[in-house]
Amino acid sequence: MPLYNRRSEAPIPVPTPPAPLGLAELLARVRLALHRQFPESYWVVAEVADLTKPRFAGGHCYLTLTEQATDERGQPAKAQARATLWSQRYQQVVPAFEAHTGQPLRPGLRLLLRVQLRFHEQYGLSLDVLALDPSYTVGELARQRLLALQTLEIKGLLERQKRLALPLAPQRLAVISSPTAAGFQDFVRQLEEAPYDFALTLFPAMMQGDEAPASIRGALDAVRGRRRQFEAVVIIRGGGSKTDLLAFDDYGLAAAVGAFPLPVLTGIGHERDEALADLTAHRALKTPTAVAAFLVERLARVDGLLQHLATEIRAAAGHHLRQHHAHLDRLTARGRAAGQRHLAAARTALYQRARQAAQGPREQLRQQAQRLERFRYQVPRAARRALAHEQQRLRQRARALQQRFARHHRRRREHLLRLRYQLELASTRLLHRAEKRLWALQAKR
Incomplete structure (x- = not known):
C-alpha cells in the first residue's frame, strides 16, 4: 500500500507576459510623462555650443546648449540639449538681447534662458526658448573681461608694450x-598728403567676425618673422558698431599684442570704450586717421628739431x-703796434748811433747803419x-668747420636718398605684385 495517495496535481499558473509595445506608443508615453512632470517653463543657465541662424526671413534659429557638470561619482560630465527659437519669437527676443548686451547671439556665450520642455516621437527631446535674460549675459561678459584683465596684469602684458621705445621718427611701418x-584707405591717404615719406607694408587680416582674432594673430606672426624691417606695427580698422569690435576684446589677441x-599702435575706430587690445598696445588712438596724425606730428617735431639744430649750428659757426676774425684783427693790431715800437726803438738807437758816429770812426758808423x-x-x-700764420690757422679752422657741416649735410642727404630709394623699391614691388595679380585674373578669364 503506497504511503501517500496519488492525487492529480493542478498546474501552477504562469503569469502572462505583457504585450510588447510599439516604439511609437513607448515614445508617446514618454512624451505624456514628460508633459505631466514638466508642464511649465523653467529658467535655465547654459552655454551656447553651436548656433544655426535663420538663412532667410521667417526661418528658425537652432541652438545646441551645453553645461559642464559632475556626476554622482564626482567625475566631469557634459550636459547637452537641442533648443529652438521659433521665427516669430526670434524676431522679438534676439534684437532686444543684442541691443542690451552689445553682443550678437553667438557660440561661447553663457545665457539665462526661459525654456519649455518638448518631446517628439521622431525628433526626440528638445527645448523651446521662450525668453532670454540679457542682464545675466552682460554680467558674465563683464566677469570674463575682468578675469582677462587680471590675467594680463599678472603676466605683465598690460605694461610690457609701454616700456618699449618708439623711434623718434618711425617711417617703416607694418x-x-x-x-x-x-x-x-583714409590712413594711407593722410600719410600720402604729409610732406614725409613712409614705407608701408600691408599684412592683410580679417578685422571683424569670429575668425578675426586668429587672423590678426597670424598677421602678427608674419610681422614677427620680418621684425628687423620695421620700426612699429599699426593695427587699424574703420568704425563700426560695438559688436563689430568684439574681436579686439579677445584675450589671445590682447596677449599677442602685449x-x-x-x-604696436592701434586705431580701431571706436570713441567710447577701450578694447583689451588697446590696453596692451604701446599707444591706443581712436581712429586710423588719428594714428596717421600722430605719426605725422611725431615726424614734424623731429623735423623741427633738426631745423632748430641746423640753425644753431649755423649760428655757432658764424659766432x-x-x-x-676779431682775434685776427687783434693780432694784426698787435703786430702793427709791435712794428711801430720796434721802429721807434730803432730810430732812437739810430739817433744814439748817429751821435756816437760823430765821435767814432766812420767804419763803425757804417756797420751800425747796416745792422x-x-x-x-x-x-x-x-x-x-705772424699775421700769415694766424690767417692760415683761421682758414684751417674755417675749412674744418665747413667740412664738418658738409659731412653732416651729406649724411642727412644720403639718409633721405636711401629712404627715397626704399620707398621707390617698395612701390615697384607693390606695383609688380599688382600687375602679376592682374595678369593672373586676366589669364583666368
Whole structure:
C-alpha cells in the first residue's frame, strides 16, 4: 500500500507576459510623462555650443546648449540639449538681447534662458526658448573681461608694450588691416598728403567676425618673422558698431599684442570704450586717421628739431668765425703796434748811433747803419709771418668747420636718398605684385 495517495496535481499558473509595445506608443508615453512632470517653463543657465541662424526671413534659429557638470561619482560630465527659437519669437527676443548686451547671439556665450520642455516621437527631446535674460549675459561678459584683465596684469602684458621705445621718427611701418577697409584707405591717404615719406607694408587680416582674432594673430606672426624691417606695427580698422569690435576684446589677441617685440599702435575706430587690445598696445588712438596724425606730428617735431639744430649750428659757426676774425684783427693790431715800437726803438738807437758816429770812426758808423737796416726789414717780415700764420690757422679752422657741416649735410642727404630709394623699391614691388595679380585674373578669364 503506497504511503501517500496519488492525487492529480493542478498546474501552477504562469503569469502572462505583457504585450510588447510599439516604439511609437513607448515614445508617446514618454512624451505624456514628460508633459505631466514638466508642464511649465523653467529658467535655465547654459552655454551656447553651436548656433544655426535663420538663412532667410521667417526661418528658425537652432541652438545646441551645453553645461559642464559632475556626476554622482564626482567625475566631469557634459550636459547637452537641442533648443529652438521659433521665427516669430526670434524676431522679438534676439534684437532686444543684442541691443542690451552689445553682443550678437553667438557660440561661447553663457545665457539665462526661459525654456519649455518638448518631446517628439521622431525628433526626440528638445527645448523651446521662450525668453532670454540679457542682464545675466552682460554680467558674465563683464566677469570674463575682468578675469582677462587680471590675467594680463599678472603676466605683465598690460605694461610690457609701454616700456618699449618708439623711434623718434618711425617711417617703416607694418600695417595690419583689411585692404578694402575705408579706415585703411583714409590712413594711407593722410600719410600720402604729409610732406614725409613712409614705407608701408600691408599684412592683410580679417578685422571683424569670429575668425578675426586668429587672423590678426597670424598677421602678427608674419610681422614677427620680418621684425628687423620695421620700426612699429599699426593695427587699424574703420568704425563700426560695438559688436563689430568684439574681436579686439579677445584675450589671445590682447596677449599677442602685449608680448609683441615691436611697438604696436592701434586705431580701431571706436570713441567710447577701450578694447583689451588697446590696453596692451604701446599707444591706443581712436581712429586710423588719428594714428596717421600722430605719426605725422611725431615726424614734424623731429623735423623741427633738426631745423632748430641746423640753425644753431649755423649760428655757432658764424659766432666762431666772428671770434676768429676779431682775434685776427687783434693780432694784426698787435703786430702793427709791435712794428711801430720796434721802429721807434730803432730810430732812437739810430739817433744814439748817429751821435756816437760823430765821435767814432766812420767804419763803425757804417756797420751800425747796416745792422739798423737789417733790423728794419726783419721787424715787418716777422710781423707779416705772424699775421700769415694766424690767417692760415683761421682758414684751417674755417675749412674744418665747413667740412664738418658738409659731412653732416651729406649724411642727412644720403639718409633721405636711401629712404627715397626704399620707398621707390617698395612701390615697384607693390606695383609688380599688382600687375602679376592682374595678369593672373586676366589669364583666368
